Amino acid sequence: MEKYFELKIPSDPKMMRLVRKNVSLACEMVGFSEREVNAVTLAVDEGCTNIIRHCYGEKTQGVIILRLRLYRDKIVIVLKDFGSEMDLEELERCRKKTQHAMEKRGPVRPGGLGVLLMHSVMDKVQYKTSPKSGSVLRLTKYLSHPKEVEVAGSGSSTG
Amino acid sequence: MQVQVRQQGDAAIISVSGEVDLYTSPEVRKAITQQSGKKVPLIVVNLAEVEYMDSSGVATLVEGMQLTGKYKGGFRLVGLQPSVREVFELARLDRVFSIFDNEEQAIQA
Numbered sequence: 001m002e003k004y005f006e007l008k009i010p011s012d013p014k015m016m017r018l019v020r021k022n023v024s025l026a027c028e029m030v031g032f033s034e035r036e037v038n039a040v041t042l043a044v045d046e047g048c049t050n051i052i053r054h055c056y057g058e059k060t061q062g063v064i065i066l067r068l069r070l071y072r073d074k075i076v077i078v079l080k081d082f083g084s085e086m087d088l089e090e091l092e093r094c095r096k097k098t099q100h101a102m103e104k105r106g107p108v109r110p111g112g113l114g115v116l117l118m119h120s121v122m123d124k125v126q127y128k129t130s131p132k133s134g135s136v137l138r139l140t141k142y143l144s145h146p147k148e149v150e151v152a153g154s155g156s157s158t159g
Numbered sequence: 160m161q162v163q164v165r166q167q168g169d170a171a172i173i174s175v176s177g178e179v180d181l182y183t184s185p186e187v188r189k190a191i192t193q194q195s196g197k198k199v200p201l202i203v204v205n206l207a208e209v210e211y212m213d214s215s216g217v218a219t220l221v222e223g224m225q226l227t228g229k230y231k232g233g234f235r236l237v238g239l240q241p242s243v244r245e246v247f248e249l250a251r252l253d254r255v256f257s258i259f260d261n262e263e264q265a266i267q268a
Contacts, residue, residue: 014182038242049213
């Protein structure tokens, strides 16, 4: 069974609280633990932060569309923006540099840290970007313990 | 989010409450840079009332540690709630910062 909803918000850091509230409620509906709810909420926050910083250059008039798809065993969150093309190679370089810096206890860059956190807590992190239509970030998190569901005529089953 | 600063001996105690993210972290940064600009020997950031922190907040604290390190000052964190501590652990920064349970321990360490 799938539930779907979307939010259209300006690329304004003030909106992050609203985003987090909605994502955390959606995660609770799927059945994630408190720890998982916090993790997914953090990942979406980091995704939005990257869009505001890198795709809209911290301009608050951009648009971010947040789509949430709730499944029995997972949540899929899509962040769509219409800003400048995301430099995926640069993002990956940042992530590796941050990981290396942390291992060596050196200086950590904020952007790289956010990407690293997203990858740490989500099961899938997928980007699509184009110079004409902006970027799409797709984040997927599976339930570690899917809920038991009633199957008509055959008791209950998991999975 | 709220930030309050008070002096206790040689230490500046920066108490933060609420959620620290891209929108609110500049306020925390301002308080830290003001104290590090004065070369305060020890900066203690009390996070006991912080319910949420993202990478912007963490990066602000990393910067604070680097700024105080430049003049050999101390930079210590206090009272991380489990959800905030988890972010530090994910970023593997829990081993980089000096983290204490309370202000007294942080000042006396």
